[in-house]
Amino acid sequence: MRRINLWLVAAVLVVAVLPLILPLPRGLAEPFAGADAQAQAAITAAQPDYQPWFRPLWEPPSGEIESLLFALQAALGAGLLGYYLGLRRGESQRGKPDSDRARHSDRARHDAQAVDARD
Helix, strand or coil, rough: CCCHHHHHHHHHHHHHHHHHHHCCCCCCCCCCCCCCHHHHHHHHCCCCCCCCCCCCCCCCCHCCCCCCCHHHHHHHHHHHCCCHHHHHHHHHHHHHHHHHHHHHHHHHHHHHHHHHHCC
């Protein structure tokens, strides 16, 4: 069990550090630019006289504010999704008969006694 945990920690470290070590893509002025900016650049290159159909109602004052709003939107969505999944799980657990819960509790108690007996 301990060996598996070490392998998992090593894998997480590799996945976290690998993007920092790999070279950035060549030829891009902003390698981490969003898809909107890249699409706008491609459209402008293909058709220089293109005019957008409409403008945004409000544009954030800076890129940091835009990133903050995006992160808040993602956090709100994750919170709502987590709440819904927890609610559904609670409802499904509430619908189970008590005998299933008692059986699970008996099994946990038996496992704990087996651990105590080994020690």
